[in-house]
Amino acid sequence: MKIREILAHRPNVEIHSMVKDFEKFSWKEMPTLEKLQKEHDMLIEALREEGIKINYTLKTIQSKPNLVFIRDSAFILDGKALILRLTSIRQGEELLVKERIFQLGIKIVGQLIYPCILEGSNIFLIDKKTALIGIDERGNLDGANKFKEIFKLEVYPIRQEKISENFNLIDKTAVISEEIVDSQLYNFLKENEFDIIIANRKESESGAIEFLQIDSNKLINFKCSLNKKLEKNGFDVVELEFKEFLKSSRGIKSLVLPLDYT
Numbered sequence: 001m002k003i004r005e006i007l008a009h010r011p012n013v014e015i016h017s018m019v020k021d022f023e024k025f026s027w028k029e030m031p032t033l034e035k036l037q038k039e040h041d042m043l044i045e046a047l048r049e050e051g052i053k054i055n056y057t058l059k060t061i062q063s064k065p066n067l068v069f070i071r072d073s074a075f076i077l078d079g080k081a082l083i084l085r086l087t088s089i090r091q092g093e094e095l096l097v098k099e100r101i102f103q104l105g106i107k108i109v110g111q112l113i114y115p116c117i118l119e120g121s122n123i124f125l126i127d128k129k130t131a132l133i134g135i136d137e138r139g140n141l142d143g144a145n146k147f148k149e150i151f152k153l154e155v156y157p158i159r160q161e162k163i164s165e166n167f168n169l170i171d172k173t174a175v176i177s178e179e180i181v182d183s184q185l186y187n188f189l190k191e192n193e194f195d196i197i198i199a200n201r202k203e204s205e206s207g208a209i210e211f212l213q214i215d216s217n218k219l220i221n222f223k224c225s226l227n228k229k230l231e232k233n234g235f236d237v238v239e240l241e242f243k244e245f246l247k248s249s250r251g252i253k254s255l256v257l258p259l260d261y262t
Contacts, residue, residue, distance in 0.1 A: 001125070001171070002215045005053040005260035007100060008044060009060075009070045011036040018065040025065050025089065027248050035244035040068070042240055043220070043255060050214055050238075055259065057100050064093050069254040072119035072138075073097035075147070076106060076259050077128075082150050085112035086119050087138055097257070106259065110150045118143030121164035121210070121254050130154045132188075134163030160185045165249065166204050170213045170235060173197060175226070177204035197233060199226050210251020214238075220252055 015033045022030045044054055061067060073094040075082050083098045085091070094111075102108060112118055122139035124132040131153050133144040141157055148155040160166065166177040167185060174194040176186060179201055189196055199209050203226045211221035217235050221227055222242035230237050240252070 001213055001261050003047075003050075003052055003213075003256075003258050003261045005055065005258075006047065007055045007057065007070060007097070007104070007257040007259055008040070008255060009057045009067045009096075010040055010044075011068045012060045014060050014062050014065050014067055016065075017063050022065075026250075029247040031244050031247050036068070039240070039242050039244055040255065042242075043252060046220055046238055046240060047214070047256070050218075052214065053260075055100070055104060057096055058103075059096055059099075061092060061096055064090065064096075066090055067093050067096065069121075069248075069250055070097060070257045071254050072121050074101060074257060075120050075123055076101075076257070077125075077151055079107060079260075080109045080151075081106050082109060082147065083111035084118050084120055085114070085116050085143065087117060090119075101259075104259070110146070112143055112146055116140065116143040116146050118147060120257070123147070124167070124169050126169065130156070132156045132158055132169075134167075135159045136161045136163060138164075156188065158185050158188060164210055164251075164254070165207065166209060168209050168211060168253070169194075170211075170219060170230075171216055173233060173235075175199055175209050175211075175230075177201065177209060179204060195233070197229050199229070205249065206246055207249050207251035210253045211237075212251075212253040212256055222246070222252060 018025045117140045119138040122134040144157040168175045175197045208224040208226040211219045220238045227237045
């Protein structure tokens with residue numbers, strides 16, 4: 001995969017809405033807005049240096065502090081967008097993303113509704129004809145089936161809790177947490193002859209596995225021990241000094257919604 005264009009949401013005043021209840025929004029500590037913005041700007045600059053076109057959302061929703069994790073709100077393939085349905089506490093974020101996608105001239109071919117649940121971080125595109133979808137609290141079979149119907153892909157629904165924290169793909173190489181080596185997901189990867197890199201528990205809990213692939217053998221991640229394993233396997237890693245976003249247990253991949261890629 002080579003990313004050519006993305007959509008991002010720069011952290012804004014919505015972050016302040018969780019000051020008294022950040023754990024409710026799956027943060028381990030309350031982040032500082034200015035530090036989040038600095039780290040986000042660092043990521044965007046790294047993407048620009050790779051020749052990737054950047055688009056931003058133009059608004060915010062003050063009650064939605066997780067807007068920055070924009071990947072979860074939509075999925076785009078070959079110029080067609082599906083607006084996804086997030087877990088209850090985040091529902092509504094997708095409306096802002098939908099509006100911006102429409103403004104950018106991308107065709108919206110569907111929007112998930114009840115009982116579907118599917119967030120973008122649970123979707124792993126194996127190739128242009130095949131996808132793996134994690135089934136957990138952020139993705140159900142209704143969502144996976146609707147995704148399959150709309151994009152006409154071969155879809156493998158895999159039951160695995162917190163799949164985006166424990167698994168990632170970069171072409172035919174899978175990175176998987178040592179915590180789930182005895183799982184349906186691991187067996188699927190072995191049966192389909194993926195190369196496998198094992199990440200330790202600390203790496204998975206920090207969000208290190210949720211790196212962003214930007215080219216066939218190149219990725220962006222925050223500084224961590226996992227990067228050395230990736231480099232030993234022939235991948236080029238662009239490292240960023242992230243600290244504030246680590247309070248969320250989400251990785252860099254979640255901060256970017258790919259709009260155009262090959």
